[in-house]
Amino acid sequence: MNAPTPTPLFSKASVRMAATGLAVVGLVGAALVLRGPGTATPDLIQAQVVTLQDGRALRVQIREVTITEWQACHDAGACELDFSRKMKEPEYPATGLSYPDAMQFVAWINTTHDTGWRLPSAAEWVELSAEVMPQKPDPIFTDPSLTWASSYLTEASRTGRALRPSGAFSTTSNGITDLDGNVWEWTQDCYAGSDGQAPIDPDRCPAFIMGGEHEAVMSYLVRDPARGGCAVGAPPAHLGMRLVADVG
């Protein structure tokens, strides 16, 4: 038997963190180059500084990027998607975002802010969300031959799939909201294949790890992970993003 054992994706992701660390630096560097004079309001991104277990301080956006925040990027000509018809009260998270969409926003925000915003790594996301995440259900198949089907979810989602306003889900002790909601957030970590070995250039990455209620890997071009077809399991309901920045 050569089939891999059914290891949860996120534990692999944390192993791969070291491998993708260099790429992370590269991303932030690129963002720094793009930084320029600000046009948006300085407090567009509301964030909270969180100290991670390894001692690093991370500035974390309290909400997922909202429709209004996204639209500021669109109005500046830097983000392709136009959500002007989705503007409403109360504020909702911006959804329907692919990885390239998310990177448009990251690039734009760093032209207007000095903070050095980026997407979180998968490990950072897992640590930030740990206290509000539900218990992971047991895999429905444990036979190694059925690893391909073992993450299929036969339990009802707690959150449902209907979008809710920003802040409607849990808030962590650090004041970060909606990590356990039904919007999955792009991380900067490329899913490096089932062996987890090959470091992949983020610019050539076919699929990224998503932060969300259950583990998910999403092809970089997907905006709406429609349910159905050959895909097995319950895909994320919605795709959005949240910014983080290294402090100091």
Next chain:
Amino acid sequence: MTKFNKPGPMSTSRRNVLRGSLLASAALATGAAAMTTPRLPSRSIADAASAKIYKAADPQTADSTAKPADLSGYTRVKQELVAPPFAPVHEQVATGGPKIIEVFMETTEKLMVVDEDTGAEIWALTYNGSVPGPLIICHQGDMVELTLRNPVDSQMEHNIDFHASTGALGGGGLTHVYPGEEVVLRWKATKAGCFTYHCAPGGAMIPYHVCHGMNGAVMVLPRDGLKDRDGNALTYDKIAYMGEQDYYLPQDENGEFKTYAVAGDDYADSLVAMATLTPTHQVFNGAVGAITGENAMKFTVGETVLMVHNSCNVDSRPHLIGGHGDYVWETSFDVDPLTSVETWFVRGGTAMAAMYTFEQPGVYAYVNHNLIIAALKGATAHFVVEGTWDNALMEQVVAPREFET
């Protein structure tokens, strides 16, 4: 899967309103004035279509020349209908003589969520509150006796056309019921096979009702059960009853799905949306994900499933990803089943059956293999199968690994 949000009975002169909506526009003014909620102003298309509607029977002025049916030799039994994807308790091989199978259906109008992700919803028109309506099972030579009841708080009239039946527009001409009315129809199952049934009030109301979920299936089994081409008995352990439903939900100028206060308020908008012939959703059992995830059907290796697929309006070509159709009856049970089928065909306006015995555990996807419809419009169901993996059938010989360059 569904959300129930039904207003109470509307205080109105019900019959006048319904006549108004069904007859010429002259009558409409009275009806509209009697409504407590505003109706959409532009109804010219609807009225034109409704003018050609089939009329319910006139009052009888003479005795019928038809002979009374001879019901001697029949045994009356009740069949408790259940919601899809399940099937009522039934015999695969008939025992005893022919039966009169009594079933009860209520024409329930209810607000259902079609896709949680977008919040798209519809005032579904249903039989017994489900899309599709419940599966009725009988044997060739049996009679089905349906009591069809339209609840007092309904907005619309309803009826039923059984493709399995003979005469009176499939019973449609004899079963028009207004809110607060019930009707009893008895028909004989002369043909063996799976057949669709649907509401058919007349004119444009027919696709309107069908595309709001008002359809389902009857399975008429041969008295001695299903057989292969050599006459060997074929039996199944479970039925997976799936209705493929095309929805045409009206959208506003921003592309958001519109919402309506009561059933029927979307009529004029729906006609425009339906005329595009492009469904906004095409799903199994009423909603995206109705048979996936926590709603996936469960089987074990060695079990045989009979997949009964109803598609009242659109053609479909189902494929069981990771499995096959061991035996497929696309038309009737009179003909030998197709065997070892990869993808089979559901003619729009029919129900059909395919049989498969699971040989591997895991997850199977039952899809419309127009994969655009499966993935983007929603026509996907999942079967989760327990059991022991058979490496002789399939084995991952080498897990993904880097190769030398």
